[in-house]
Amino acid sequence: AQSVAQPEDQVNVAEGNPLTVKCTYSVSGNPYLFWYVQYPNRGLQFLLKYITGDNLVKGSYGFEAEFNKSQTSFHLKKPSALVSDSALYFCAVRALGGGADGLTFGKGTHLIIQP
Amino acid sequence: KAGVTQTPRYLIKTRGQQVTLSCSPISGHRSVSWYQQTPGQGLQFLFEYFSETQRNKGNFPGRFSGRQFSNSRSEMNVSTLELGDSALYLCASSPGTLETQYFGPGTRLLVL
Numbered sequence: 001a002q003s004v005a006q007p008e009d010q011v012n013v014a015e016g017n018p019l020t021v022k023c024t025y026s027v028s029g030n031p032y033l034f035w036y037v038q039y040p041n042r043g044l045q046f047l048l049k050y051i052t053g054d055n056l057v058k059g060s061y062g063f064e065a066e067f068n069k070s071q072t073s074f075h076l077k078k079p080s081a082l083v084s085d086s087a088l089y090f091c092a093v094r095a096l097g098g099g100a101d102g103l104t105f106g107k108g109t110h111l112i113i114q115p
Numbered sequence: 116k117a118g119v120t121q122t123p124r125y126l127i128k129t130r131g132q133q134v135t136l137s138c139s140p141i142s143g144h145r146s147v148s149w150y151q152q153t154p155g156q157g158l159q160f161l162f163e164y165f166s167e168t169q170r171n172k173g174n175f176p177g178r179f180s181g182r183q184f185s186n187s188r189s190e191m192n193v194s195t196l197e198l199g200d201s202a203l204y205l206c207a208s209s210p211g212t213l214e215t216q217y218f219g220p221g222t223r224l225l226v227l
Contacts, residue, residue, distance in 0.1 A: 036218070105157060
């Protein structure tokens with residue numbers, strides 16, 4: 001079975017400071033990793049993904065994520081936070097070879113950017 | 116391209132009734148997945164369809180079913196509704212089964 005852990009329910013960051021939202025995963029075989037963002041009363045918006053290649057992945061709105069195979073982590077980062085980044089962030093994993101499971105999501109992390 | 120559309124956006128039903136939710140994928144996408152989002156359980160995978168065939172199914176009771184049509188549009192049905200079925204139901208489409216999924220706005224179901 002595959003799983004995702006987002007250890008922080010909430011992350012508070014001052015505007016202009018760097019931010020990190022943590023994610024660790026468990027999957028059989030190689031992972032296919034995603035970050036999505038959800039604004040109130042909206043669906044999920046795709047931010048970025050990792051399949052293979054460079055461990056640092058760049059995505060939408062200035063976000064990036066770093067894949068670390070030995071630590072089974074895929075932390076989301078941004079060098080300078082904006083108030084408009086405040087939202088609910090989800091990490092998701094799927095086995096690269098497919099399998100019986102769809103995307104498995106973490107519980108989500110509320111990111112609050114303070115002006 | 117237009118995004119994923121879901122209808123209806125809001126729905127109120129009573130226990131024991133059944134409900135059908137509809138999803139239209141992004142043009143050209145052949146895979147549709149459904150997810151249930153609740154405050155307690157978070158986002159949970161329901162099922163995945165590709166070319167009218169169910170490819171994967173999550174751990175939900177048989178009351179939850181779905182189908183996909185030849186134009187890739189999908190419907191999911193929940194029979195004998197329970198209070199615990201109250202949730203945001205999200206549909207996502209992708210070109211193929213192992214590609215990035217793009218989500219619709221969801222259907223918010225309230226069971227009274």
